[in-house]
Amino acid sequence: MVKKDISYLKQKNLLHMENIYKIYDGKVVLNDIDLSVSKGELCTVVGPSGCGKSTLLRLILGQERPDKGEIFIEGKPVGFASKDRGIVYQKYSLFPHLSVIENVIIGKKFTAGLFAKKQVFIEEGMEYLKRVRLDAHYNKYPHELSGGMQQRVAIAQSLIMKPKILLMDEPFGALDPGTREDIQVFLLELWEDIKMNIFFVTHDLEEAVFLGTRIIVLSQFYTDGLPNDQNTPKGAKIVADHALERIAASTTVKKSIKNRELIEQIKLDGFSPEYLQRISEFNLRHPDSFQTI
């Protein structure tokens, strides 16, 4: 493995973390995660259920703290959740007691001074609602919208604060397949349009490969070469890290042979408990990828 200048990565990249461990009740969930993500990336994270991908996202968000290691955004350590990291959850992202437009502009109101004019916010909020194509529904309450619409409002609600990175935790996991494809295409268009940084956690491999410019595979199925290590619980590591080509924002890509092959490879590397790779064999060919030993 080529030795990389890690401190250079830390300076250059938007998101950077080294030697991250997360332990719950003595059980290791994340085992020595090293990850660096550059600006403009739509980085997707996949892994089998229970591998700790949502935990990783919550660590970046500041909802939880790592037990070891530190996470940096633009070279600065992250603290509690704050407005430089936006979040869209699968559920509960919207405030049920506020109308759509109020949900979108509430961040503006939180951060405004006492004498700010609400009208300015409403105009800006309507701009964002137009962008997510929901301006006609500005006056409704969240419960009056479909699941896909709610998620689009939640995206607008986060984007209006111009976060350095938008974290998404299985945002489309609760949507039916048709709506899901629509909103995937929509997200890609939006991402190309305003060049934002997205960190996207999903258990859907196809979705991850389709959306991402880079895919991280997190998995607890690997071996560290010691005898009997299958029986000792060990936390998940990044077992594969691929750069993905951005071809076109069309769902036909999902069926291309190249994608199919990649998906099969990732299934083998990360999702099959019988196939255990050695740590030194991990496919970490992405230029930003590194492993501290």
Place this chain on the structure above:
Amino acid sequence: MPIFWGIHAKPPKIWKIVLGLLPFIILVSVYLTASHVRLERNSDDKLLPSIGKMIQAVDGLAFTKDKRKGEYLMLRDTLSSLKRLIIGVLAAAVVGLFLGMNLGVFPGFNALLMPFVTFISIIPSLSLLPILFISFGIDEMGKVILIFWGTFILITRDMYLATKAIHEEQIIKALTLGASQFSIVYKIVLPQIMPRLIETIRLCLGGGWLFLIASEAIAATDGLGYRIFLVRRYMAMDIIIPYVLWITFLGYMMDLILRLIIKWRYSWYVEMRKGG
């Protein structure tokens, strides 16, 4: 499809009305029959007065000025009782709301006060009555505090639970939108638990009436509870029964008003509860 029996029953609308009225009709007829039988035997019987006797009694209290005081007694009783009840329950609601909400949001505040709140919640409110009367006297203050005490713990605990039930995602989301801790409490948590507060008040009003009547029975110079316990000495059922019905009616109206407020002001809450 069965109309009445079994878990598959679907009573049609007209049946629902008839079925709903049935217990009332039975109760009234049983009363009228029993009253008639007793009055037949002894026309001075006081236990089950006739409807006419009750109307007469109500007329005397509600629509005739009292000679000594120059007031309508029933109106005065009603106003005094409602004043005590509303002040007591409102004060309990305000204290319970802020206490419960802060217990739910701030772990430090919770560590400080939760054991204490749990402890005092077990004190039977009525056992405090003598203490309250000794320390606050037998006038308004003692009664209001009894009603307050009897309801605020329940409201506090319910507001605490309502706050805890708000998903953590909502709090984190607000933080990522730049909310201060103050904004989280007053712009995210407070508006979301307001409809629940009104529901809790609805439930607590029953207890509120209990403590109101108990305190008025012991020491008062007016009030609905005072009146029924006063005329009890003369076995004046012709006054007691209409008063009990009047109290029930007042309670029902208060409940209805609160229900309508939730329906009009908090449509999102009603929908969310439906959706689960």
